[in-house]
Amino acid sequence: MSENIENSKKMVERELQFYSKSSRVSYYDIVLDRGEGALLYDVDGNEYIDLLASASATNTGHCHPKVVKAIQEQADMLVHYTPAYIWHTPEVELAEKLAKLAPGDSPKKVAFGNSGSDANDAVIKFARAYTGRPYIISFIGSYHGSTYGSMSLSAISLGMRRKMGPLLPGIYHVPYPNIYQEGIYEMSEEEQVEHFFKPIEEMFKYYVPVKETAAFVLEPIAGDLGIVPAPKLFWKKLHEFCQEHGILFAIDEVNQGLGRTGKMWSIDHYDIEPDIMVVGKSIASGMPLSAIIAKAEIMDSLSAPAHLFTTAGNPICCAASLATLEVIEEEHLAERSEKLGKNARERFEAMKEKYNFIGFIHGAGLNMGVTIIDPETKQKDQMSALKIVTRAFQKGVCVITIAESVIRFQPPLVITEEQLDKALNVLDECMQELLDGKLSDDLISGERGW
Ligand SMILES: Cc1ncc(COP(=O)(O)O)c(C=O)c1O
Structure with missing residues (x-):
């Protein structure tokens, strides 16, 4: 008590x-x-x-001994040097580890950030750069962060909008396939998918040109909507639609990744290889670190200084992350x-x-x-x-x-x-x-x- x-x-x-x-x-x-x-x-x-x-x-968990030890040892070696100019060992190891750990077989590359929010900003930058298209679609009820870009992707609270607009242009929102609603839960999965696909079809018919759309940004399981898993068929259909129309399928694993859902990544429940994914939060057991991990050709679409931060990929955070990943695996x-x-x-x-x-x-x-x-x-x-x-x-x-x-x-x-x-x-x-x-x-x- x-x-x-x-x-x-x-x-x-x-x-x-x-x-x-x-x-x-x-x-x-x-x-x-x-x-x-x-x-x-x-x-x-x-x-x-x-x-x-x-x-x-x-x-x-709090203060996992292995993570604490990694932090202490790295603090004795090098507290910080920015990977924006010069490499350091934990960053080299972590970039490779994350690129290999991301779902799917395509070669991946990584860029580090300080928060889940800036990693989602990166999604907007890379998706626009790679596709040469302006529009991004995300979901109502989603939380993707608190920078202007990630806030523009989010649609969860007017507290994230009031008095701060206009937000980033070119971002549209469609209803999240939340089947946990009276009248929808009782439908067959096919009917649920049809129900939630309708607004997407209407969007592309009336106000967003599909060929000018760069990416869908989504949480496979929507954390702040109430920890709501979307139906398998829905993401399958959306992924196929994206592939057909040259739209990137970008996922946010900041909240739901790193073993949280019973699999390493929440997208592992859906057998889909995303084009882009972002991680943060538990990636370094709460030390400030995030990453965008995407297919190599997408990450090659921008050059410095398009996406760098002085303290991103800090050595102590990277060491904490390497230890965290080991703990997730070993335990x-x-x-x-x-x-x-x-x-x-x-x-x-x-x-x-x-x-x-x-x-x-x-x-x-x-x-x-x-x-x-x-x-x-x-x-x-x-x-x-x-x-x-x-x-x-x-x-x-x-x-x-x-x-x-x-x-x-x-x-x-x-x-x-x-x-x-x-x-x-x-x-x-x-x-x-x-x-x-x-x-x-x-x-x-x-x-x-x-
Ligand atoms: C799904 C998701 N994406 C992004 C973020 C933003 O991460 P951060 O608070 O580290 O910027 C959060 C934070 O709650 C989140 O839940």
Whole structure:
């Protein structure tokens, strides 16, 4: 239980005077002190089981000894030199490793960045350069980052649009094939695909010339939409359409990559070789590193200084990334995600039997979304979802909501079975408290959540 958070409170109050409100979605007013595996500790000594993994950025867990050792050793050798001018060993090794690790057999090349956002900017640059076409299509409900380019690809919140426009021109959005909606879920897969392909056909018929379209940018499994896997047939059809029309198929693995979904890459669930992919977050266990990895001929379409950053490909970040990739492989974290995810799914399904406010449960592996609804209207119920996660937090489980009322379940992949069980018991208890009318509106103070 996190009843005493006095030290945190003081520090939060101090920081709020100096920190921009643009840069934090408020959930819980605690200050972290340290982390270990799937456990977090705040400055008052409270312990939390982490079901958020720093927004899927610490798949290897907090302070994995191997990653920490790599960081320490590299810090002793060379803290920084920019690959924009001169090579260094970890960058050379990592570029090769990522190029070989990307899905498909075509030769790939890599460029480093500092964040998932700038990697998505790179997609726009390379797709336009390679195809000589201006238009990019992405999906409603997607989050691709917070730079102007990646924000223009995103379409998830007016908070990312208001007062900042105009955004990058030439980017259009179509509905994400989110089958987890009443009336659509019940359709056959073919009908679902037809349903979601219609707006695309209309777009190309009425307002976007297909021959001037450079790329589709997509998450195979949409993270911020609520961890929503798209139907297999849909990506297959879209990929075929792209190939037929010379449009690049570009995927964002920033949130869903690196073993999160039960496979190394989320696109591995779809047997498609993307033309371009971007990685970030867990690629270096949360150290600031991202990469665009694309077919060599696409990456050869631009020359310096089209896409370079002084601190991109920093030696310590690259060393952390090499160690991270080894941990994912050696500890079979993708397989672990799949296995533990099956147990978690059973637990959520059992909760759904008990609680009529649980709607769809989506995703697989240690990567799921549990939608909380109003049982009568069947509409999303943000307040109830916030109450459940806030109460869970009070009981020592760090979990948040996304997509209005979806409980975001993305623990570090190293979480122990015991920790997982304990965290799921807490969620179950909190849902029971909600059902019993024990969670009042006062639980949620001020502006909270997405
Ligand atoms: C799918 C996806 N792409 C890109 C980003 C942006 O990454 P970053 O915050 O590192 O810029 C995020 C971050 O949440 C993401 O979830």
